[in-house]
Amino acid sequence: MQITVTVNGAEHVREVEARLLLIHFLRDDLGLTGSHWGCDTSNCGACVVWLDETPVKSCTVLAAMADGHRVRTVEGLATNAASEEGSGEARGGGWGAGGGELDPVQQGFTECHGLQCGFCTPGMMMTARWLLDRNPDPSPEEIREALSGILCRCTGYENIVRSVLWASKHEAAGRASE
């Protein structure tokens, strides 16, 4: 069957089997290996991507379910320095594919050493971005609750929470100075 999926702002039309999982469509068909394939059982969250505005576990979603919808992966977190209209805005909207300025969540993970092996990191960051969009000033408990579906074997979660707190404070400062 043919599906049309807009991934990080770019439309892709592909022939797929109905049983193809979204994580494999993204990684194998589109070469977007930023999303990781972990437990395959919807537990670990390494595969989390956005389907429209909603983080989902892409190992448990069919690519067919994304037909006619938008998908955002970790490659689409950074704001695009060169948008489709040319060297355009570096902020606001636009799920550009790579390049440009790191999202504050990505900056936070850099500043606060929020990753070691990096395997859970795409899932952590996509979920953290969604959290901060809905709740710009979360408490550490709220961060832990929001990320409870993504498992990390390296960090013990402390620096992940610090990274998300960093991002929320950085964004608040950005809003205050606008």
Place this chain on the structure above:
Amino acid sequence: MQVPAYVEYEKATSVEHALGLLAKFGPEARILAGGHSLIPMMKLRLVQPETLIDINGLSELSYVTVDNGRLRIGALTRHAQLLDAAAAGAHFAILHDAERVIADPVVRNWGTIGGSLCQADPSEDLSATFAALKATMIIRGPGGSRTVPAREFHTGAYQTVVAPGELLTEISIAIRPGGGSAYEKVGRRVGDWPVAAAAVAVWLDPETGGTITDAGLGLTAVGARSFAAAEAEDFLRGAAATEASYAEAGRIAAEHCNPASDQRGPAEYKRHLAGELTVRALRRAVRRARQQPGGEP
């Protein structure tokens, strides 16, 4: 790598269209909603449907409303939506208690109420919740809609009364004043299936709040018939709302359930939990019923 078997796929554009597709493709077709129960089973090849009928576009089945004295929940409502719905939590705090401990926030974004109920896992949290609330399920088929009480919805593990050509469309609960409800669950880790859980809804006498006038008790993952603890309910009706009554209700609930030993724990431990969690849920439900004379906080 777990790969589902080859399957055909159809996208439904309306409830009528979905029913037509079910009729066309027969009993080997399966409704696909959030897929977070079905797709894992397909990956393990525990189920191998020939055709998937994707109903994720049926926004008319996604709602949480108060209507005519009933809380009405559309079957396609995502767990996250029910948790976010103020009306649901205001009338039945148990719904939010239960949703908070179902899976994790990301899975709750996509899994649906109807999907969880129709998968009918014996450890699924909402079955006991709706049993305690004595909810009503609405099932649509080619001949129209029929209603089924929550306690008659399940016929066994992974089995419900929804026939091959039918679609669960709504779960509704009668709203009555003077009630309180709660859900208590023990699980090994965040988002896990419960080792055991208890669902309680009580109504107290309006004058003193000292007597339980009606009670609904549900039990999860302990083999309770219809996910309910009917004998304990019978005891509670008319009983004083005191620790002694809770303890006795817990004892009766534990006695009449039928847990099995498995990787989540031995049967004796689950039986103990059935009793203890019933007591804790009763305490909390009664406290909530008393906090607001007309209902729950």
